[in-house]
Amino acid sequence: MAAEAHAAPVHHATSTGTDNRKLLMWLFLASECLFFGSLIASFLVFKARMVLPPFPHAREIDSSLLAGLPEVIQEQCAHVVSDTLVECHGILDIPVTSASTFVLLGSSLAMVLAVYGAQHSRPGMMKAWLLITALLGLTFLGFQVYEFRTFGSEGLNLSTNQFGASFFVLTGFHGTHVGVGVVYLLSLLAASFRRNGLGPEAGFHVETAGLYWHFVDIVWIVIFTVLYLIPS
Amino acid sequence: MTTTEHHESAAHEGLGPRQYVTIFAILTVVTVIELWLSYSDIGGLLIPLLILLSAFKFVVVVAYFMHLRFEPRILNRLFAGGFVLATLVLFALISLFWNDITHPLG
Numbered sequence: 001m002a003a004e005a006h007a008a009p010v011h012h013a014t015s016t017g018t019d020n021r022k023l024l025m026w027l028f029l030a031s032e033c034l035f036f037g038s039l040i041a042s043f044l045v046f047k048a049r050m051v052l053p054p055f056p057h058a059r060e061i062d063s064s065l066l067a068g069l070p071e072v073i074q075e076q077c078a079h080v081v082s083d084t085l086v087e088c089h090g091i092l093d094i095p096v097t098s099a100s101t102f103v104l105l106g107s108s109l110a111m112v113l114a115v116y117g118a119q120h121s122r123p124g125m126m127k128a129w130l131l132i133t134a135l136l137g138l139t140f141l142g143f144q145v146y147e148f149r150t151f152g153s154e155g156l157n158l159s160t161n162q163f164g165a166s167f168f169v170l171t172g173f174h175g176t177h178v179g180v181g182v183v184y185l186l187s188l189l190a191a192s193f194r195r196n197g198l199g200p201e202a203g204f205h206v207e208t209a210g211l212y213w214h215f216v217d218i219v220w221i222v223i224f225t226v227l228y229l230i231p232s
Numbered sequence: 233m234t235t236t237e238h239h240e241s242a243a244h245e246g247l248g249p250r251q252y253v254t255i256f257a258i259l260t261v262v263t264v265i266e267l268w269l270s271y272s273d274i275g276g277l278l279i280p281l282l283i284l285l286s287a288f289k290f291v292v293v294v295a296y297f298m299h300l301r302f303e304p305r306i307l308n309r310l311f312a313g314g315f316v317l318a319t320l321v322l323f324a325l326i327s328l329f330w331n332d333i334t335h336p337l338g
Contacts, residue, residue, distance in 0.1 A: 018304045026307045030314025037318025041325035049329075098267055105263065109256040112297045113249055207299075214298045218290050225286035229270040230279055 025208050029215045036219050039170045040226055046162035047232060053077055054156045056163055057090035057232040072155040091154055092228055093147065100143035101224050104178075107136035108217045111185075115210045119203035123192065126206060130189045133213065137182040144175045167227070174223060177216050184209050247296065255296050262289055 014020055047056070052065060053073050063086045066074050077088035110133040117125030148168070151157070156164045188209055192198050198205050266285050269278060295301040300308055 016304070016306050018307060023307065023310070026310050030311050033311075033314040033318040034321060037322050038325070041322040044322075044326055045329040094267070094270065098263075101263060102260065105256065105259055108259075108293060108297050109252060112252050116247075116249060116252070211298055214293055217297075218293050221286055221289045221293065225266065225282050229266055229282050231270075 019204070022204075022208060022211075025211050029211065032215060032219075036170075036174070036222070039166075039173060040222065043166040043170050043227060046166045050161060050163050050232070052161050053088040054091040054151075054154060054160065054163065055088050055232060056092045056167070056227070058087060059090075059232055060085050060087050062086075070155050072153075073160075076154065090232075091151060091156060093150070094228055096143065096147065097224065097228050100140050100147075101220065103136050103143065104140045104217055104220050107133050107140070108214055110136060111210045111213045115203070115207050118198070118206035123197055123202070126202070127189060127192055130185050130192070130206070134182050134185040134189065137178050137185070137213075141175060141178055141182070144171065144178075147171075170223065170227070174216070174219055177219070181209075181213050181216050184212060247299075252297070255292060259289055259292060 014023075016023060051061070052069065053059075053061070053076055060081055061077065062084055063077075063080075064084070066077055066086065076091070077086045079087040079089070081087050110129045114126050114129035114133060117123070117127075117129060151164075151167075156167075158165055158168045188198065188205060192202070262285050266282055269281055269285075272278075274281070294311070300311060
């Protein structure tokens with residue numbers, strides 16, 4: 001009980017009834033909803049207007065559209081359906097992305113356990129789960145680098161077509177958020193090794209970092225469904 | 233609830249590691265169902281089901297992992313406001329461009 005009391009943060013009375021710093025974090029996350037909402041909307045708009053491969057999912061197109069495209073892209077449309085139609089295979093690798101999705105989901109569990117440890121004066125638990133969360137975040141980024149490199153080798157980049165532009169912008173910004181989150185968590189972890197640790201507000205600091213991290217996770221929940229699972 | 237004593241959400245109303253693992257297990261099962269659906273041939277039901285399951289996961293993470301369920305109403309309204317605005321932006325952009333296929337892009 002005494003330990004828990006020690007972990008309780010020092011709060012100042014506010015007119016809103018909640019800590020202003022937490023209010024600020026939620027306000028920031030609300031604005032991030034708009035940011036990612038716009039990017040997802042752009043992706044959906046472009047997805048409906050895509051004409052040239054590479055495509056996210058398998059699609060039949062007129063073979064005349066392949067003229068002038070790089071060989072590496074034409075090879076993706078080698079399956080002849082009829083005299084005028086060819087089928088292009090989808091470039092998205094759902095199994096690999098599913099693995100990275102589970103990694104990010106697991107990182108959310110690790111994060112919430114780190115918050116629990118911080119709020120219950122269990123610094124060892126907090127540090128261990130903070131480290132695991134950061135490592136899972138790095139693993140997710142590793143998957144993303146692998147995916148980007150694979151797409152690059154298949155001829156898809158930012159300027160290839162509208163799919164490439166919207167895909168790399170959307171997932172790139174999300175990956176950047178994950179990267180910022182990893183730095184945030186590692187900074188907290190490093191600070192927790194100081195003599196007085198994260199201080200009396202350890203629970204608050206880790207919880208605020210957790211809000212950011214979980215937000216990155218929920219954005220991916222939407223991206224995974226909209227971009228990867230819903231067919232063209 | 234005049235001050236921030238509410239703020240800590242009382243260590244989130246009894247949620248502990250066991251509950252968090254259970255929530256994670258539910259999220260994992262839902263994700264597996266989503267994957268299974270995406271490979272199955274269920275026609276027009278696919279997209280609504282995927283959106284429904286995704287929304288469920290979204291709400292569970294926000295409510296229990298982010299503890300919004302236990303937070304003061306102002307935080308709930310703040311985040312809901314941002315989310316609703318984002319949804320409106322999404323529908324506005326889609327309705328603006330969805331039928332404009334006269335100038336297909338590359």
